[in-house]
Amino acid sequence: MPRVDTVIQNATIFDGIGHKLLHGSILLRDGKIIAVGPAIRAPAGTKIIDAHGGYLTPGLIDVHSHLGDFAAPYTLQDAKVSDVNEESDPNSAEVWALHSIRVQDPQFSRVRAAGVTTLQVLPGSSDLFGGRGVVLKNVPAVTVQQMEFPDAMPSLKMACGENPKYTFGQKGKFPSSEMGNVAGYREAWIAAAEYKRTWDDYYAKHDPTLAPPPRNLKLETLAAVLRGQILVDMHCYRADEMAIMIDVAKEFGYKINAFHHAVEAYKIVPLLKQNGVCVAVWADWWGFKVEAFDAIRTNAAFVDAGGGCVMLHSDAPISAEHLPQDAALILGAARRVGIDIPEEHAIEWLTINPAKSLRLDSRIGALEPGKNADVVLWSGDPFSVYSRATMVFLDGAVIYDRNDPAMQPISDFDVGQPAMEPPQ
Amino acid sequence: MSLSYGRSVWSSVLCLASICCHAQSLAITHATAYLHPGRPPLQNATILIVNGKIAAAGDSVPVPQGTRTIDAHHHMVTPGLMNSDSQLGLLETGTDDTSDSAVATGPFGAAFDVQYALNPNSTLLPVARADGLTRAMVMPTNSATPPFDGLGAVLCLSEGAGILDRPHAAVVATVGGMVAPASGGSRSAQWMLLRMALDASSAHLKRPVRNAPATSGPSATLLSPTNLAALTPVLERKIPLVVNASRESDLRQAIALVDDYKIRVVLVGADEGWRVAPLLASHNIPVVLDPYASTSATYDQTGARLDNAAILDRAGVTISFKAAFVHVSYNAGIAIREGAGIAVANGLPWAEALKALTTNPAVTWGIENHYGTLDAGKDADIVIWDGDPLEPSSAPTLVLIRGRQVSLETRQTLLEKRYRPALTANPLPPDYH
Numbered sequence A: 001m002p003r004v005d006t007v008i009q010n011a012t013i014f015d016g017i018g019h020k021l022l023h024g025s026i027l028l029r030d031g032k033i034i035a036v037g038p039a040i041r042a043p044a045g046t047k048i049i050d051a052h053g054g055y056l057t058p059g060l061i062d063v064h065s066h067l068g069d070f071a072a073p074y075t076l077q078d079a080k081v082s083d084v085n086e087e088s089d090p091n092s093a094e095v096w097a098l099h100s101i102r103v104q105d106p107q108f109s110r111v112r113a114a115g116v117t118t119l120q121v122l123p124g125s126s127d128l129f130g131g132r133g134v135v136l137k138n139v140p141a142v143t144v145q146q147m148e149f150p151d152a153m154p155s156l157k158m159a160c161g162e163n164p165k166y167t168f169g170q171k172g173k174f175p176s177s178e179m180g181n182v183a184g185y186r187e188a189w190i191a192a193a194e195y196k197r198t199w200d201d202y203y204a205k206h207d208p209t210l211a212p213p214p215r216n217l218k219l220e221t222l223a224a225v226l227r228g229q230i231l232v233d234m235h236c237y238r239a240d241e242m243a244i245m246i247d248v249a250k251e252f253g254y255k256i257n258a259f260h261h262a263v264e265a266y267k268i269v270p271l272l273k274q275n276g277v278c279v280a281v282w283a284d285w286w287g288f289k290v291e292a293f294d295a296i297r298t299n300a301a302f303v304d305a306g307g308g309c310v311m312l313h314s315d316a317p318i319s320a321e322h323l324p325q326d327a328a329l330i331l332g333a334a335r336r337v338g339i340d341i342p343e344e345h346a347i348e349w350l351t352i353n354p355a356k357s358l359r360l361d362s363r364i365g366a367l368e369p370g371k372n373a374d375v376v377l378w379s380g381d382p383f384s385v386y387s388r389a390t391m392v393f394l395d396g397a398v399i400y401d402r403n404d405p406a407m408q409p410i411s412d413f414d415v416g417q418p419a420m421e422p423p424q
Numbered sequence B: 001m002s003l004s005y006g007r008s009v010w011s012s013v014l015c016l017a018s019i020c021c022h023a024q025s026l027a028i029t030h031a032t033a034y035l036h037p038g039r040p041p042l043q044n045a046t047i048l049i050v051n052g053k054i055a056a057a058g059d060s061v062p063v064p065q066g067t068r069t070i071d072a073h074h075h076m077v078t079p080g081l082m083n084s085d086s087q088l089g090l091l092e093t094g095t096d097d098t099s100d101s102a103v104a105t106g107p108f109g110a111a112f113d114v115q116y117a118l119n120p121n122s123t124l125l126p127v128a129r130a131d132g133l134t135r136a137m138v139m140p141t142n143s144a145t146p147p148f149d150g151l152g153a154v155l156c157l158s159e160g161a162g163i164l165d166r167p168h169a170a171v172v173a174t175v176g177g178m179v180a181p182a183s184g185g186s187r188s189a190q191w192m193l194l195r196m197a198l199d200a201s202s203a204h205l206k207r208p209v210r211n212a213p214a215t216s217g218p219s220a221t222l223l224s225p226t227n228l229a230a231l232t233p234v235l236e237r238k239i240p241l242v243v244n245a246s247r248e249s250d251l252r253q254a255i256a257l258v259d260d261y262k263i264r265v266v267l268v269g270a271d272e273g274w275r276v277a278p279l280l281a282s283h284n285i286p287v288v289l290d291p292y293a294s295t296s297a298t299y300d301q302t303g304a305r306l307d308n309a310a311i312l313d314r315a316g317v318t319i320s321f322k323a324a325f326v327h328v329s330y331n332a333g334i335a336i337r338e339g340a341g342i343a344v345a346n347g348l349p350w351a352e353a354l355k356a357l358t359t360n361p362a363v364t365w366g367i368e369n370h371y372g373t374l375d376a377g378k379d380a381d382i383v384i385w386d387g388d389p390l391e392p393s394s395a396p397t398l399v400l401i402r403g404r405q406v407s408l409e410t411r412q413t414l415l416e417k418r419y420r421p422a423l424t425a426n427p428l429p430p431d432y433h
Helices: A076-080 A107-112 A162-169 A180-205 A218-224 A237-252 A269-274 A299-305 A316-336 A345-350 A352-357 B007-019 B124-130 B177-183 B186-204 B225-235 B249-260 B273-282 B308-314 B333-344 B350-357 B358-362 B411-419
Strands: A005-013 A020-029 A030-035 A047-050 A057-058 A060-063 A116-121 A128-139 A155-160 A231-236 A256-261 A280-281 A310-312 A373-380 A390-395 A397-401 B025-033 B042-051 B053-058 B068-071 B074-079 B081-086 B133-138 B148-156 B164-174 B241-245 B265-269 B286-287 B319-321 B382-385 B395-400
Touching: A005 A373, A030 B273, A057 A060, A060 A316, A060 A345, A060 A352, A076 B053, A076 B177, A107 A116, A107 A316, A107 B025, A116 A218, A116 A352, A128 A218, A162 A180, A162 B225, A180 A218, A180 A237, A237 A256, A237 A397, A269 A299, A280 A299, A280 A352, A299 A310, A299 A345, A310 A316, A310 A345, A310 A352, A316 A345, A316 B333, A345 A352, A390 B382, A397 B319, B025 B382, B042 B186, B042 B350, B074 B411, B081 B319, B081 B333, B081 B358, B124 B133, B124 B395, B124 B411, B133 B164, B133 B358, B164 B225, B177 B286, B186 B225, B186 B249, B241 B249, B249 B273, B273 B286, B273 B308, B286 B308, B308 B350, B319 B333, B319 B358, B333 B350, B350 B358
Parallel strands: A005 A047, A005 A057, A060 A116, A155 A231, A231 A256, A256 A280, A280 A310, B025 B068, B025 B074, B081 B133, B164 B241, B241 B265, B265 B286, B286 B319
Antiparallel strands: A005 A020, A020 A030, A057 A373, A116 A128, A128 A155, A373 A390, A390 A397, B025 B042, B042 B053, B074 B382, B133 B148, B148 B164, B382 B395
């Protein structure tokens, strides 16, 4: 994407790492943030944008997305077989979400217009081991490789609870119970540990005449987890399940990076904190499954107030259009139980916290010098339902401009659709 | 200035108040009151409630001595909100044993009536109430005889057993690509079945026959006397036919029903409604829409756009709101409030958004004689807000339904109390908190 050095002036800045700056400016040069401060002199040749009191935040990071692997439009064929879950085996650790991404999913553009610049796309939760996730930059592209975040750490999606046991139990297959789920994880980790040992032995011998052990894609991913090279992002709802999963991780010597959905995280805040596990949550989803019955709107706030680490996620593709409003909903609910969380802190749930979870916090998630120039200019306070992203920058390039129809990219799917044209 | 009550009404109210116990009277004072959504608020208003009804509302309403008074402190006060498409009262956790909104087998089509399943102890109701919802349209989701889903009902979210406001508020049908397999594989069959049933019911109306027109075969249940009788009030224009549809071609078919059968139609979904907005207005077809719909979630929704609400409203269509996915019922209150805000962010005037949450659904579902504004004589469904109700951070500080203050406690707020961070040092488990 073409880019020009830019200064945005006269903005209220949430820097994504806890600060709020009134009447602030930011200088973007060569795709990086050069300076953030009260008064920045624009070097010659720099484009100057007056924010007129609008707000600036880092580009939002959606740490649990299914854009591209659960692409729109959903069809009756997807109801039978879907790209989001490999449902032939509860251990599908060999699959990569990368390979399911439909780059022309029209939802990428909607979410871009809502300020989301980075997405972690994960496989679904039908399996105990759903496969590898992928981190994408939300740039218009033709191939998924053009969207891949360079040098991002891979992740492994795992899932607790109802989804795996129903997916397979209903087919008369293993697992069909929660205890079956846990047995399934443990058996897989035993095999992974053995696979890792075989390869470690092979490497330790330094003997070029030896044939390498046979590769196994499932075990390769799991062994990489045991080596600390792949992060575990685990779909779990209930507190008791999360506690069990922490024990399983300890048994086999890996770490859970984050529990996703974690609707009962508020019940085990100290446990999560002790074990350094983040949670990625919705604001207000509850009740739609038995395991979601105890969800509360202050879940994120309670974890945050207890010193834990919180992120907000979309999960359902299009929810990512309203992530700051989800944060606002939580802030209101928290205020009513006596927890006052400032907006400049809450924005961290969508910026630096997911950046840390993805191990990308040296590059994204904050408006500070040296970071990638992923910046959103909002028409007003982003926590208000009435505010909208007016300009979105990624690596210093304008990827969306609400006031310039030429800078409102649409996917190929949206091209030539009479239903989207003005009526005759 | 006082609004919408005359001296005679006022004196009869005083009379009532003096005969009756003061416990049944209540006054809200210093309200920024949206007495008539769509119009500017009345500042410093007083709303007097007697026996569950609004007795008077205005800026110079005298409050009888001894009346319990609630000071709104100039906060916004609106009618209770209404969701136009939910399964409130019909489901709990999504398991089959707690879901009553659909039948897959049996004799029912248009006559499948959800009213007998309504559960006033559902844990969803307090959550919706605490978000300011006081009425909801409750829809069946499918019957054994597509394209009909059955008969919808209007819910009053009052506490206690009496939550049914209006049974048989509409006959509901669903058409479109995603449900076409149930009718053989084509939406054309859905429209043909719908018309067959309307024709048969119409013939039955003109010349009743004792026996069903068809006694066997696939059309037997569609055209059974019970199912045809359910369509009678539709043909008599007493209740509307609800058509769940998104694609323009289906919306035009629904419009054709109005021309051909002179019935009333309400469209639910209508993601491509903006494409036929003037026709919907000229045919008096209200639209219940999902203000979050921004993209082609299915092929039928290819034309979805966030300013659908704004375009329809500008054309004069009566709009109200629904939500999608888990939010349909579980977040039936907050989702349509925030959704209304999203519609405003995309061009709908704020005043029209409040109408779409109150007076518009009242008219759409035929309960405008007792709900939808804060006029004297209406049920006292009233909410005092701690902020702008269209902001997701706002919430009610007081909800009255039929004049009774309802609890704002929910399972969620009680769990919050058990697990609030200040209690983490408590040696007793949360079960004792």
